[in-house]
Amino acid sequence: MSKKKLATVWLGGCSGCHMSLLDIDERILEVAQLADIVKCPIVDGKEFPEVDIALVEGAITSDEHLKEILHIRKQSKILISLGDCAIMTNVTGMRNYFNLKDVIETSYVGSVSNDDAGEVPNHWALLKLNDKVYPLQEIVEVDYFIPGCPPSADAIFYVLSELLNDRIPDLSEAKKMKHG
Amino acid sequence: MRVRKAKKEAEISKNDPRVKFLANKIKKENYSPGSLIEILHTAQNAFGYLPLNVLQYITKALKLPPARVFSTVTFYHFFSLKSKGEHTCLVCTGTACYVKGAQAIVNELEKQFGLHSGQVTPDNKLGVAVARCIGACGIAPAVVLDDEVLAKVEPQELTQKIKSKLAAS
Amino acid sequence: MSMTKLTLQIDGRSIETESGRTILEVCKENDITILTMCHLKGITDVGACRLCLVEIEGVSKLMSACTTKVADKMIIRTSTEKIKRYQRITTELFAAERNHVCSVCIANGHCELQKLAYDVKMDHIRYPYLFPQCEVDTSHPLYVLDHNRCIVCTRCVRVCAEVEGAYNWDVMNRGTNVRIISDFNTPWGESITCSDCGKCVEACPTGALWPKAVVQGQLNKAPEFISDLIEKRKMKL
């Protein structure tokens, strides 16, 4: 069995899911035996390569994310939504009940600590936020979901090891599903 | 026990002829909670809408829980908690009217007066609403302007008519 | 009303029981799981959440177990593939309707909706979230009403009216605009009918009603307390 290619992605989220991924601790060696981690927020690499499995954390909040996820979908055989932000927008999506403009004004200008002295940053390198935040499955087809905020390390490892061994994971059977 | 600090609404005047009218109706219905909707109809006809103090009056008279009354009022589209304007324009958007261009009327009203369904002009002169079907499909598209049913309405003619009404008042 | 013995079949099991009971009661007595949300033992059933739908042979419609009485020789199926599929959709619609952000919810870990999601194996929601703008009413000195987490099961409404007798709550508007209200949609703290008893809070299955004295992760509601209370009230001591 040839080694599989694995990538992890960090979109609109807090990186807590990646922390949870690291919490699989020494079991990462088992993963490493079956797969090469070719792309990950802490591995340098410009282009998103073709991979067998992509673990995507976070929701789609901006044009940039939208472009990224469409590209990732094309490059990946299996796409996994990792964590509540990717699946249900979670905290990232809590701005969806308001106008984007109001949200930005409130954060940068109106917030108490600013004494009304703040201003909305406007730099070309900053993300251009979309009006609404979307979960991944509303934009692309998603193959597996690992809910949780963050998902447990056990759940992440379970799904990875099943897929790397060409088995179909079923979180509900393993009693590893967790919302929130 | 916490201190109850229910906000007081303006009392309704016992001398108001509309209140007397309402009181008579409630008496005629024997203070029966079952006649709540009939009484609300009477109140709305008299007041044009259902002000909160009128609801409180009805609630007390019928000995109903306030939440029961409020939930009933908000369930039925006929009842309004806000004043609807001196002149009202009700556009029927039933199937027949829709097929024959009710949407164009709604659009024209929005264009001319900036009003969506359920809105009133800031000066409270004109209110616009849509009805689901007033049952006058043979004369579609139909509009009710201040209780007058207009047949086969042309958007521009309607807005002209409204404008002359507004100018006259 | 005289009770007559009757025999029926649920999921292939032959069960003896008495007339006058609902399918849900009979299932519970016989350890047959039926998912519910708007049901709370002791208060009037309304058949609103549609989770307890069952198939009955010879009946073309699915029937809600909480409101349908058993009859002799009834053949009932509670967990066919079709029913499971519908239960999952119901759960998804619950979750997509309001803003159920488990990770920051007071009821996280002690929520009946969350448990339901595990029961129906809901790992994600296939329908677009509605993200409605919902209010949080903190005006009451002891409790909070958070419409973001409300699923409009109306257990609070019925407990307040039927058990406490205060009738503080009801439902306003219709369709997806329905909201639980106190009095004339008055802030809860200004209600003239609420007796501050907290029964609605115990009855609420989610994080929509909660006591201010609790921090996240410690909320532990006891709706069965309400059911016990109703039983005790029936006793003549």
Place this chain on the structure above:
Amino acid sequence: MNSQELTTLYDKAKQKNAQYKHKICVCCGAGCISSGSEEVLKKIQEEITARGLENEVSAVPSGCMGPCNQGPLVKFLPDNTIYQKVDCKNIQYVVQRQLIDKKPIEDLLIFSDSREKPFLNADEDPFFKKQLKIALKDCGDINPEEIDDYLNIGGYSALDKVLFKMLPEEVIAEVKHSRMRGRGGAGYPTGFKWETVYKYVSAEKYVICNGDEGDPGAFMDRSVLEGNPHRVLEGMAIAGYAVGASQGYAYIRGEYPLAIKRIENAIKQAKKLRLLGNNILGTNFSFDVQVRIGAGAFVCGEETALIASIEGKRGTPSPRPPYPAESGLWGKPTLINNVETFAGIAPIINQGGEWYSEIGTPKSAGTKVFALAGKIKYSGLIEVPMGTTLRQIIFDIGGGMQDDGEFKAAQTGGPSGGCIPAEHLDVKMDYESLLSLGSIMGSGGLIVMDKSSDMVDVARFFMEFCMDESCGKCVPCRVGTKMMHDLLQKICTNHATKIDLDRLEELADYVKECSLCGLGTSAPNPLLSTLRHFREEYENRIRQFEELQP
């Protein structure tokens, strides 16, 4: 008053009518009123007086005559000549030519603008000739505001007959024998419904007339209530006698002020003659009717919701069983029938169930009123035997398509029904045939659409209606209709993919199977029927969008 006195009343009414050589009926249905018919009536009455003809000619308002978009309509009896679009300006001329010169003005006759040769006797015109009127029989010929006019045509004789010559069981047997089915939409056999209520033992029972006609595009109940309110009251009283109820409620939409006014007036008149109220016609039978006004909620057409509304509550439906026949209004056995159903009762009693059962098809007896609207030449109200084909209705009666457009589909049953495409134009209009095409009879709304109609948008329109009218009690209807509407909107604006369509279909099945009441379970029907007959319209839009994707 007793039966004897009723006969005297009949004689009196006959005498009163006999003195007139001519009767002029001016349609004062809501449609014609909005075209100015009340003014026309006033002018005609003035003209009659001016000519000193008031002892020979009576001019009265009447109920709906049918062709609503030709109004104001004026009918001259006994010639049965109908003038259309009558203008106040030419009344003098019309009266002169019709009554004095006996030379009817062909150019003003009904359908004169579209027929080569209009008919002097309107009943010979295909629009009327192909109809068979039972429920609407006297609408348009009598003054709905005068009980004398109803008595003159033998009104309340059916009530007289059941009170003195029939036992309640016999009345029920007669109705069962007629094989009449409920005209409100579901088509439940009326006689069986009556029998069920009759069998429950209770000191109090209720009869409710469901006039909460909320389907957009339907105005049958309205026309019956406006045109012949006494017929409905008589039907209700007969039902009350048959099932053992002494209190009736007429629940009428608040949107129908004229219907409310006329039925209230009719109740007053009937009570005065003791045809309603205590000890009707001197018997032990008492029956009173109260009007309840709806407040703008479509769901209140559902029986359990309607009951909640009459009790003064939110009109939210409750799970059945228990059925209203067992535990309805105030927990008592309750009979609920539609306006049109009640309007059909007196003829059944007078002419026999056998007569009625021979009209229509074996499974759907009798006649049905339809409200024709949309892209059809002659829109308005018609009544035909069950089993008349859609083609006959649209092309023979309705005069075909407006502006000679091409027929695309007909929508029946409103938001609970479906669309019938051109290849099924020869479908028989009866309960089973419509059901087999994925539509329903419903209460009788019939909207004709031509090629300019977008079927996806039609589905979206009805879904929006259901979403707005959902009471919000059960989850499938409350959230499901909203989700389906959003998905349809997405398809309409060309933003949807194949997956969206799959989701939509799954939701449609779910909402249909799981909703608590009829509004929810039938809400997906317009969607499902357009998907069934016009699937390519959905797929084209999806293809268009998917082709745009990189």
